[in-house]
Amino acid sequence: MHLVFDVNETLLDTGALDPLFKRWFGTDAARSEWFLTLQETWMTANLVGEFEPFADLARSALRQLGAKHGVAIAVGDEQELVEAILSLPAHADSAAALAQLREHGHTLTALTNSALKAAHRQLDNAGLSGYFDAILSVESVGRYKPSPEPYRHAASHWGVATAELIMIAAHGWDLIGANAAGLRTGFIARPGKAMDPQLGDVPDWQDDDLARLVQRAVAQ
Structure with missing residues (x-):
């Protein structure tokens, strides 16, 4: 997945x-x-x-x-x-959740509004880069999320339809953009973050623990 x-x-x-x-x-x-x-x-x-x-x-x-x-x-x-x-540190649950996904053979992609070189440095410094099969930046398409181009870029990178991707984010605007581009979505409720409960189909899953969230997303 x-x-x-x-x-x-x-x-x-x-x-x-x-x-x-x-x-x-x-x-x-x-x-x-x-x-x-x-x-x-x-x-x-x-x-x-x-x-x-x-x-x-x-x-x-x-x-x-x-x-x-x-x-x-x-x-x-x-x-x-x-x-x-x-030099931002990883959230306490990030590494374990990503490791769990890798162990079960899932394909992991980072898709960020940061520049590509910066994204590599960020994930390296946080000890997370080794979990990803691809690190992608919006600079490749010249449009920031939540425009559809970055999400389509991720699908194109893997040669799959957007419907085959699950977007995980702590921002409602990111998940709304991903959903509009055809992705399924998971909301991680980081401190101070919330989704509009009346949005309906967005997100497909939500939790305040990343490991639980991704477990639910892949258990389908």
Whole structure:
């Protein structure tokens, strides 16, 4: 079975960035605000048809947050954030869940909005890269998730229909995009994340433990 995993927040814990945001803004809650701003930035890039590297968008979102709160953001701060993103630790349940899937012969793909080189470095640093049969980035199609092109790219990579893929993510927008492209979906309820209970067919499975979630997804 083909399982496709989002990376940031799904497998990697962005909570590790909290100390940076507390230093800059006086509260680690600013990290969530920054990530929402980052999402808005790449959604806008999709809408206007202009693709920019993920790291540039991350820097831009930090500058926007600084301007909003009257905090001066230096170039060094931007680079410190980018380096910290590349060094995010894995969530406690990520490795065991991926190992379980590999042991049972499933095909695992990482599909991320991060740049390809950055994604490899992220997963290497987190000790997860060895579990994946393929690591794919949206930069190959010049469109960020939740546009359909990244999900179709994953299917094309393996020469299968999108209906043969299961997308696992901690973001409702990611799973809505995957579902619209024909994938089945599994929602991992990371802290602070929730799905609209009235969405109906999205997701097919959900849990707050990754191992349980993937067990349910493949036990069909």
